[in-house]
Amino acid sequence: MKDPRLVKLGLGLAAPVLALLLAFLITSLVLVVAGDPVGEVWSTILGVPEERNIANILNNATVLYLSGLAVAVGFRMNLFNIGVDGQYRVAAFVAAVVAGEAWLPGAANTVLAILAAMLAGAAWAGIAGVLRARRGVSEVISTIMLNFIATGLVAYFLRRVAVREEGSNDIGTKEIPEGSRIPGFSIGDGPTEVYGFIFLAALAGFVYWFVLNRTRFGFDLRATGRSTTAAVASGISVTKMTVVAMLISGAVAGLVGLPLLFGDSYSYGSTFQSGLGFAGIAIALLGRNHPIGIAIGALLFAYLDEQSNPLQILVGVSPDIVAITQGVIVLTVVISYEVVRRYGVRLEQHAVARALEADRQEARA
Amino acid sequence: MPDVAPAVRLRGIGKRFPGVIANDDINIDVARGTIHAIVGENGAGKSTLMKILYGVQAPDSGTIEIAGEQVSLSSPADAIRHGVGMVFQHFQLADNFTVLENVVLGAEKLHGIGAAARAEITRISDAYGLGIEPDRLVEDLGVGARQRVEILKVLYRGAKVVILDEPTAVLVPQEVDELFGNLRELKAEGLSVIFISHKLDEVLSVADEITVIRRGTTVATVDPAGVTSRQLAELMVGSELPSPSTESSTVTDRVTLHVADLSLPGAEGPGQGRPLLDAISFDIHAGEVLGIAGVEGNGQAELVEAIMGMRPGATGSIRLAGVDLDQLSTRRRREAGIGYIPEDRHRHGLLLDAPLWENRVLGHQTRKPWARLGLIDRKAARADTERIVADYDVRTPGVDTLARALSGGNQQKLIVGREMSGEPILLIAAHPTRGVDVGAQAAIWGHIKDARRAGLAVLLISADLDELIGLSDRIEVILRGRMVGSFDPSHVTPEQLGSAMTGAGGAV
Amino acid sequence: MSVATHPTPPAPGTARKRRLPRLWWLAAAVLVMLAISTLRVVTGADDIASSGTVRATLIALVPIMLAGLGGLWSERAGVVNIGLEGMMVLGTFGAGYFAYHYGAWAGVAGALLLGMIGGLIHATATVVFGVDHIISGVAINIIAVGAVQYLASLTFVGLPGGGATQSPKLPNVGSITIGPLSDALGEVEEQDIFFVSEVAAVARALVTNLSWLVVIAFLLLFVTYWGLWRTSFGLRLRSTGESPSAAESLGVAVLRYKFIAVLISGALAGLAGGFLAMVASSNYRDGQTGGRGYIGLAAMIFGNWRPGGLLAGSGLFGYTQTLGLRQGGTSVHALLLAVAVLAIGLAGYQLYRKQVPLAVGILVAAAALIAVYAAIDVVPGDFVNITPYVVTLLVLAFASQRLRMPAADGQVYRKGSAG
Amino acid sequence: GSDDGADEGTDNGDAPAATSDVKVGMAYDVGGRGDQSFNDSAAAGLDQAVEEFGMEAQESEAEDGEAESAREERLRTFADAGYDPIIAVGFAYAASIAKVSEEYPDVNFAIIDDSSVEADNVASLVFAEEQGSFLVGAAAALKTETDQIGFVGGVETPLIQKFEAGYVAGAEAVNPDIEVDVTYLTQVPDFSGFADPAKGKTAAQGMFDNGADIVYHAAGGSGGGVFEAASESDNLAIGVDSDQYNTADPSVQDVILTSMLKNVNVAVYEYLSDVEAGDVPSGVTTYDLAVDGVGYSTSGGFVDDIVDQLDEFKQQIIDGEITVPTAP
């Protein structure tokens, strides 16, 4: 008879592996049907990334990870914060302005800007939180609306404060002074550096895990997520939790744009990366709201994005194909977990049956 | 009657759930035109067995015969087709639907979904005196009415075998009598009724045959004439049949809970409509059990929630051992020493999808031994949960099992254990033994009495009048949000209470 | 993790069904018209009630309404459908491909079909495999966008006027015009007589090249109402969203109904995309849905999961967006005044409800609005563009507590969990 | 020029008459080839060069809302694969070009619509959109019968505002008190304004319904909607970037009064021919009216009667008698 813990571990590993295989299979199918060179596509995507690509992967993963965390905080309380997208853009803009104005010297300026970003993100999400808590407005709608509203407002204020480099058609906030940027480190001699912010992201992940799984606040938050009614009866103020959860989610969302801001663009402009909030949703779900899971999800997505980039140039296949892969993975992961779970249940039932039989034997003997 | 095949014959039914054997080699014959009772302690497997007979769950082993014909039921549709109808332990009604919609659902073929159906419902309702209006929203109905709607659903489909899983748990005596009246009518018309209850005297009074299930398997089938409820109980659990008789009063003169004209406006807002609670005042002394009797939906739930601070808009004053609660949050009130056994354990008592140990912490997040500097010590919590599981005999594979997997009774025991463990000075117990088997009942009553002796004040709300009379030092009757009468348990019969509750009888 | 993405249902008592008289809609419509007429006269912003605006509003609201209908079908069966956007995207491509190769109506069929494929994925994942509804929906949104861009790069490149990001011009389904009536109404509209002209404007929009798809869309709205609330099929379908275990305990094949509902949902969302590609514009264009799927979802919740409400929601949204795109500056400026007046009325109501602080807050807001209205006479573009979203948010903030979603919405249901 | 980076282009047997060892890497902005807009225009220039010089070319296009690193990586991939020169279409590439051109000092880069990068191996190809827009603005003002015209911008960016500024200036030069309605479909970073014909149509329809009879669009893919609105209401529209009379669907050809030509194709072609000739350009090249880098189209013959006035304006701009504003 084999060790049940081994079986459990085996099953745990089986799920994600199964999922990846499935996703690759389906993608390959699409490629075949479309008559694209399957082999070359995969050899490009699965090829060993160069140092600079690794750096890029880590960088994008950092950003996606933060976005995933922000969404996950909400999910843990059954709040669906689709608004991370708007929140991080508002926050990044505010941070860019603050850091650009450089009222404080060096690192102090950086800290101030980060705090400002978290505040801005929290405030923007807080609107949805208050609407939900006080007026029962579904945060799904309010955050969707707030995303569009954020676009308009940021565009308006950006145009107010924008500085425009001679000869450039891009407008952006003032550049962050050298001293206030967050230095990165390079892997090997690759040209691109890894954002120093990556450590802050990991810290954020740990804090997330610790707060949710080890603190009373986290307990209350998860309890509210599982049953509002029971939470109320247990003395949790659901309205308060709703607002606080949205505030936290927004504060984390406020961090999303900062790695880019302090490690790369040094200003917020019309080419600042957008749409990160939506990627975050997929990644939070992929990581099952668990900090480590989210990290894995972020790395996977970043890896696929990076590796698919040259597809068009080297193989002549549209990189959009990996979007299919990514979406399919989100599905197959959950499905294969479900399949494996059901299989596990069956195993357990057989175990129970055997135990029962054994008892009977003894009873007779 | 050997020539006539039994209405239902179950042979060797087995059903496993992860970590649990719900049913194992169950054999039952239900004769035509009889009421067949099934008794057994919590988690014995009664509901599971019935779900199998109703096609909700497939048995792992065994055969089912209905009217002599062997059937395989892959869904309730099959069961209904074979003339089986079931009223579940937990109501199966869509609150936001009308009675009509709830009844015709799935049986539209019979009389459509319009006037014809409405007429048919009214006919059945009148025929059995169920008093049901087809166009009411179910969420507006009291429990008794919902119960009757459930029965009407079964009758509407012309069932030959009617399963009732703990139908009386939520009914007052009058309602129970009505129900039994209906059952006897059905029986007279040749229907067979399978009846599950934990109230053994009921069972003895109404059943023609009784099957006892223990640990998932049939241990005996007896004739009610030949057994006492004591013997039944022993068959079920091997324990004594408990009698909730109060020993010498332990009431002190220290007022623990003081409630003065507590009011709660209705939905229409202050001043408009009928208030949910209307100027309610009472004291509970240390060591006193105050029982609240009332037909469900007359303000008991609101009263409890108002005291717990879960009802914004409540006016009046509430003092706990001299402390003014009015401005305090629910958590502060719990910390001030209120234990709370909620009426609806699924909605207010448990996190069904959380492990038991988290459910232990629920409501006591701020308490020792696990709460330190805003952190929660998982080890301490698990340990204390182990203790409760042992002391309160909660049947579970372990403290990491999800609360959902426990049977109703065992869930209840966990809750009672939890609320008793918070050293409360006031215990608010709403239907503490609802759906709990006799063994567990005895245990729970025992715990309440011990605490009472130790100076606990108890606000007891129960639809089980024997329980109420047995445990209370004083009984207040609540009707339409107002206290309408005070009774001394030692000189009151369930019937008197019942009529006071329905507004028929006057106060003493 | 399950989904409760919608307002927690109000405590019993506040949730009583208020049965409205049959003529309620008519009365409401007349009131709205009156309000708009008054506003036009007061502010002189003529475009807020022109037939052109009405026609454009129709075009703008239909895709949102169809997407919302999609959401309605699946959520009434208890399946949250955040994948509407993706199914809509699939629809745009379906319309693009089939309409170009096989003609307008084939395009409609193509939109329905591809949308339904999206629905099929969602149904399989959520109903068969019990995947969390949000996860599946999000995945579909990702897949759809990728798939469509990929397919477009395979199918439209090299066609005349086509490319990786857009299809060639597509044939349009026909439209109806009742010439003389249209002209007559046109004249009445010119007169600008208070209220009369506005009514004429609306009527005119309805008889002047009204696309068949618009007509069909409104038929679908009615069919949805009738099918879900007047047939036993609808009763069963809704029961799987209100209380699946009760439904199953009565022999309803819960999973089958959920499955069907989600398929229909996908088809409707697909049609929304098709409308966008063929009627609202005249070619498939990468990214042309621009989040309308989400707006549809919002409009559906806004409408309390009912067809009438959905129409109101998408109408409000389509109207404000149209105003913004047409004579943005002035029209939205006029809206400011309207909102201010509404706010004052609301404050009064709140005072009556003895909600003093709230009332005061609202009054302050109203005052601020009037100040702005007086200060500027054209609203800047950025703000014009966000008007629909702000308005929707405001209305919800005051209406939301009446909302009530299907009781089992978003819950994964497994066969055999009845009782 | 020394194309160290580039290895000999493989001369396959049935190559076109002319062969060249230049391998061109073309990095498009979002939309890419076939966007009926300036990416297409750039592609046209590339095709012409490939046709004439038998160059080898490889293309790649940006994803919507992609990361900065994705753009950089696109350029690097070209460079590593031996492509030289590498042409980046659109100002979004400015930062990436600045960075990557440093990493590959021996590879030549060109960027369109941006002149902020200063490096020996970078050529900036920029356009005086405002000048071209001035002329079509004038044309609109001369042709309008209602003294009311409109402008539909795709996304409100400084670049598109240049179009608006020039257009308004041109119109007012003809008729100081002409009324110009201006609408932008979306704001950054929501670039759907370049891809939402439905919105384009609604916006233009609104202008027509309210008295405008000519609408100029600088809205990329949304422009199709503008043309439809014009044809449905028997009004006129003005195209942008390329001569849309030729690219747009025949059914709307006859409403396209003229198009503001932004000859990206010319710029690309000239740049490549210089590369072919061996002297790789670097520094800023401005394509304005003087060099016919921008202008207006006459296909369809709708503006034949006013060509003189327009050319007069053109001359004044070239001579500096008129300076066209670049921001509204």
Ligand SMILES: Nc1ncnc2c1ncn2[C@@H]1O[C@H](COP(=O)(O)OP(=O)(O)OP(=O)(O)O)[C@@H](O)[C@H]1O
């Ligand atoms: N951000 C992090 N940094 C370091 N370690 C972590 C982090 N997040 C989780 N871990 C480790 O991963 C393990 C899994 O976390 P844990 O099991 O406490 O979460 P859980 O509560 O079981 O999961 P869930 O939150 O879904 O209930 C923990 O033991 C912890 O040591």
Ligand SMILES: Nc1ncnc2c1ncn2[C@@H]1O[C@H](COP(=O)(O)OP(=O)(O)OP(=O)(O)O)[C@@H](O)[C@H]1O
């Ligand atoms: N869906 C399920 N999954 C896992 N275990 C289950 C499930 N349903 C029931 N069980 C287990 O099967 C056993 C029998 O449950 P059942 O509800 O039939 O007991 P019961 O006799 O009805 O108890 P009660 O009198 O409290 O209603 C219990 O131990 C319960 O924990």
Ligand SMILES: [Mg+2]
């Ligand atoms: Mg049971």
Ligand SMILES: [Mg+2]
């Ligand atoms: Mg039970």
